[in-house]
Amino acid sequence: YIQDTSLAEANSFSPSMTISPSSMINQYKFEDEPELRDLFITVDDPESHITAIETFITYRVITKTSRGEFDSCEYEVRRRYQDFLWLKSKLEEAHPTLIIPPLPEKFIMKGMVERFSDEFIETRRKALHKFLNRIADHPTLTFNEDFKIFLTAQAWELSSHKKQGPGLLSRMGQTVRAVASSVRGGVKNRPEMFTEMNDYMETFSQKINVLDKIAHRIYKEEREYFNEMKEYGPIHTLWSASEEDIADSLKGIASCIDKCCKATEKRMAGLSENLLPILHEYVLYSEILMGVLKRRDHIQSELDSKIDALSNKKADKDLFSEEIGKLEDKVECANNALKADWDRWKQNMQCDMRLAFGNMAENNLHYYEECLATWESFLASQTVDRHGEEDSEDRP
Amino acid sequence: MEDCLAKKMEITVSEAEKRTGRNAMNMQETYTAYLIETRAVESQNEGQCSPVDSLWRRYSEFELLRNYLLVTYPHIVVPPLPEKRADFVWHKLSADNMDPDFVERRRIGLENFLLRVASHPVLCQDKIFYSFLTQEGGWKEMVNETGFQLKADSRLKALNATFRVKNPDKRFTELKHYSDELQSVISHLLRVRARVADRLYGVYKVHGNYGRVFSEWSAIEKEMGDGLQSAGHHMDVYAASIDDILEEEEHYADQLKEYLFYAEALRAVCRKHELMQYDLEMAAQDLTSKKQQCEELATGTMRTFSLKGMTSKLFGQETPEQREAKIKVLEEQIQEGEEQLKSKNLEGRDFVKSAWADIERFKEQKNRDLKEALISYAVMQISMCKKGIQVWTNAKECFSKM
Numbered sequence: 001y002i003q004d005t006s007l008a009e010a011n012s013f014s015p016s017m018t019i020s021p022s023s024m025i026n027q028y029k030f031e032d033e034p035e036l037r038d039l040f041i042t043v044d045d046p047e048s049h050i051t052a053i054e055t056f057i058t059y060r061v062i063t064k065t066s067r068g069e070f071d072s073c074e075y076e077v078r079r080r081y082q083d084f085l086w087l088k089s090k091l092e093e094a095h096p097t098l099i100i101p102p103l104p105e106k107f108i109m110k111g112m113v114e115r116f117s118d119e120f121i122e123t124r125r126k127a128l129h130k131f132l133n134r135i136a137d138h139p140t141l142t143f144n145e146d147f148k149i150f151l152t153a154q155a156w157e158l159s160s161h162k163k164q165g166p167g168l169l170s171r172m173g174q175t176v177r178a179v180a181s182s183v184r185g186g187v188k189n190r191p192e193m194f195t196e197m198n199d200y201m202e203t204f205s206q207k208i209n210v211l212d213k214i215a216h217r218i219y220k221e222e223r224e225y226f227n228e229m230k231e232y233g234p235i236h237t238l239w240s241a242s243e244e245d246i247a248d249s250l251k252g253i254a255s256c257i258d259k260c261c262k263a264t265e266k267r268m269a270g271l272s273e274n275l276l277p278i279l280h281e282y283v284l285y286s287e288i289l290m291g292v293l294k295r296r297d298h299i300q301s302e303l304d305s306k307i308d309a310l311s312n313k314k315a316d317k318d319l320f321s322e323e324i325g326k327l328e329d330k331v332e333c334a335n336n337a338l339k340a341d342w343d344r345w346k347q348n349m350q351c352d353m354r355l356a357f358g359n360m361a362e363n364n365l366h367y368y369e370e371c372l373a374t375w376e377s378f379l380a381s382q383t384v385d386r387h388g389e390e391d392s393e394d395r396p
Numbered sequence: 397m398e399d400c401l402a403k404k405m406e407i408t409v410s411e412a413e414k415r416t417g418r419n420a421m422n423m424q425e426t427y428t429a430y431l432i433e434t435r436a437v438e439s440q441n442e443g444q445c446s447p448v449d450s451l452w453r454r455y456s457e458f459e460l461l462r463n464y465l466l467v468t469y470p471h472i473v474v475p476p477l478p479e480k481r482a483d484f485v486w487h488k489l490s491a492d493n494m495d496p497d498f499v500e501r502r503r504i505g506l507e508n509f510l511l512r513v514a515s516h517p518v519l520c521q522d523k524i525f526y527s528f529l530t531q532e533g534g535w536k537e538m539v540n541e542t543g544f545q546l547k548a549d550s551r552l553k554a555l556n557a558t559f560r561v562k563n564p565d566k567r568f569t570e571l572k573h574y575s576d577e578l579q580s581v582i583s584h585l586l587r588v589r590a591r592v593a594d595r596l597y598g599v600y601k602v603h604g605n606y607g608r609v610f611s612e613w614s615a616i617e618k619e620m621g622d623g624l625q626s627a628g629h630h631m632d633v634y635a636a637s638i639d640d641i642l643e644e645e646e647h648y649a650d651q652l653k654e655y656l657f658y659a660e661a662l663r664a665v666c667r668k669h670e671l672m673q674y675d676l677e678m679a680a681q682d683l684t685s686k687k688q689q690c691e692e693l694a695t696g697t698m699r700t701f702s703l704k705g706m707t708s709k710l711f712g713q714e715t716p717e718q719r720e721a722k723i724k725v726l727e728e729q730i731q732e733g734e735e736q737l738k739s740k741n742l743e744g745r746d747f748v749k750s751a752w753a754d755i756e757r758f759k760e761q762k763n764r765d766l767k768e769a770l771i772s773y774a775v776m777q778i779s780m781c782k783k784g785i786q787v788w789t790n791a792k793e794c795f796s797k798m
């Protein structure tokens with residue numbers, strides 16, 4: 001079940017395939033268990049909106065579903081980035097110890113990408129698409145009410161729904177309070193399992209950040225190499241103009257270099273479409289996970305401090321016991337939720353990494369195979385010439 | 397083809413050694429000496445191995461030899477020496493003359509130079525060249541005794557001739573143009589190649605970082621650990637492979653460099669022709685003016701302005717005897733001049749003939765060599781691609797096991 005959804009995620013993110021929900025059905029590989037997915041979401045068609053106050057982009061969100069709790073089986077709404085942010089914070093609020101998928105960042109500092117450049121919008125669109133699909137695949141989050149409203153409500157309905165409930169500041173407060181409390185003193189009775197998770201995440205976070213940097217550096221080096229190669233090929237053509245006997249060989253080399261140049265472009269595209277986005281997502285995931293662990297600690301520290309208070313004051317023992325009971329339940333729920341989601345996250349991470357790096361290796365393999373074919377065919381043409389020359393020399 | 401020295405004698409520059417000594421100003425200097433080994437080629441039937449002779453020479457002696465050849469055989473395209481200082485370097489290669497890689501490539505270049513000279517039908521017969529290979533002591537003195545430095549044309553004279561010659565042979569003008577283009581395009585190519593090599597180095601080496609990080613990451617993973625670790629190893633292999641690849645490419649660059657320097661040798665032959673042609677034109681012009689002077693004196697008319705004519709008009713006419721004496725001198729000079737002109741003409745025609753024969757020989761050599769070099773470049777690329785395929789196939793398998 002878990003493997004299927006990961007495969008589905010991978011398939012739906014491939015940019016070369018169409019991303020309509022109906023085509024997604026065809027891409028499923030049926031494992032031992034039949035596909036359980038009944039919710040298909042696409043994010044596409046970015047549109048610019050200009051008002052007196054601001055300019056912003058909306059994206060079309062299409063949902064196709066066979067679920068009973070949905071009134072219709074198909075929905076089409078338009079959402080802007082703000083709406084996605086709202087959804088994410090509602091999910092965090094409702095499920096503090098579940099791993100909510102990462103949203104693309106508000107701004108991109110490096111890379112000098114303009115806020116509304118086509119490249120930026122497309123990268124964001126793909127990330128938003130992934131975000132919603134990951135929620136749809138999550139066993140708990142997929143049934144979240146705010147999620148349903150996000151997918152189905154018209155613009156005015158969503159606005160009025162957003163106004164209900166706690167304000168923005170209080171929503172953001174949860175994680176802030178959690179971070180603050182962990183800075184203050186940490187958790188005394190943290191179960192071993194969560195300490196291990198913490199240690200793991202610290203190292204993972206470090207490594208994934210470095211990998212992200214390495215991958216970007218490789219992209220940059222490949223781009224520089226491509227730029228030089230673009231100049232390298234034509235020099236041979238220029239040279240061939242002042243030569244007679246070796247003009248063909250020189251032109252042949254120029255052509256090979258140009259073909260390898262194109263192959264390099266493909267190699268770079270592969271990086272930027274697959275490995276780079278995935279590594280970036282997991283950089284964001286590592287931050288999310290650290291936040292989740294802190295929130296869990298915070299929930300536990302609420303319990304711990306209540307227990308401490310109880311041992312100090314003998315008064316209102318019954319009231320305290322009831323509160324403590326509730327908190328103990330809360331802690332147990334939080335821990336179980338996190339544990340289950342952690343296992344699920346690790347499985348998905350393993351799969352994503354396997355696919356992403358496998359894809360990178362495949363890309364590089366194709367690159368070298370293409371270049372090899374180019375040079376081998378050039379070599380064959382040269383040796384044919386030579387044999388031709390030798391034959392003509394033998395003739396009287 | 398004539399039996400050149402290369403067929404009778406095996407020549408190698410087998411070693412290079414750092415030496416210290418004192419230079420002409422008695423200051424201590426460090427230089428590299430190269431071991432030249434020669435051995436007579438025996439016929440295979442005899443099965444005997446003749447003894448190896450050897451002697452040490454330094455780069456400046458090679459330069460002296462080449463300068464001697466340039467002056468003594470101006471109609472020959474004299475093979476160039478490898479570069480004195482490392483040029484067209486990319487960042488990894490040191491520009492230091494003492495760098496072992498540079499010294500090694502220079503050793504190969506010097507051996508190539510000797511083999512080129514030894515297989516040239518004219519140059520291989522030169523005695524100074526033969527002594528360079530076989531006579532350790534006193535060779536420098538021997539070269540200087542030939543007095544070749546005196547025969548050398550001054551650069552100023554040659555430059556002058558280039559600008560003022562009126563009727564050079566068209567073929568030499570075209571050849572000069574070609575050698576300019578050849579030099580320009582090969583320089584450009586070598587510069588860009590160095591930049592490409594630099595970038596390629598960067599791509600490969602950064603992949604090496606994956607190796608380290610995968611290894612560290614694998615420590616916290618249970619199921620992914622093995623796949624990561626082994627993939628990391630292949631990343632290290634990939635990163636390391638670029639060193640050999642680029643070193644091989646340096647040899648290709650050296651092959652192109654040789655022809656870059658050959659362009660200069662071609663220009664030297666063209667310059668010699670221009671000089672000789674200019675000399676001829678000047679001699680002819682001088683002869684014409686002397687004949688004219690003679691005619692004027694004989695007939696008493698002054699067709700062209702001359703200072704002598706004016707002064708004689710101002711300060712009195714010459715006596716008939718004086719005039720007769722002058723005419724006689726001029727007539728002698730004219731006769732000398734006509735003979736000189738004849739021999740200069742002959743010299744010029746011989747030069748053009750023999751120079752052009754060597755240029756044709758050079759052209760064929762160039763086409764053969766460059767084609768071989770381009771093919772070897774393709775072979776290198778193929779080898780690089782095959783290595784890449786192997787590494788990434790292995791890496792792909794490791795990733796699939798993650």
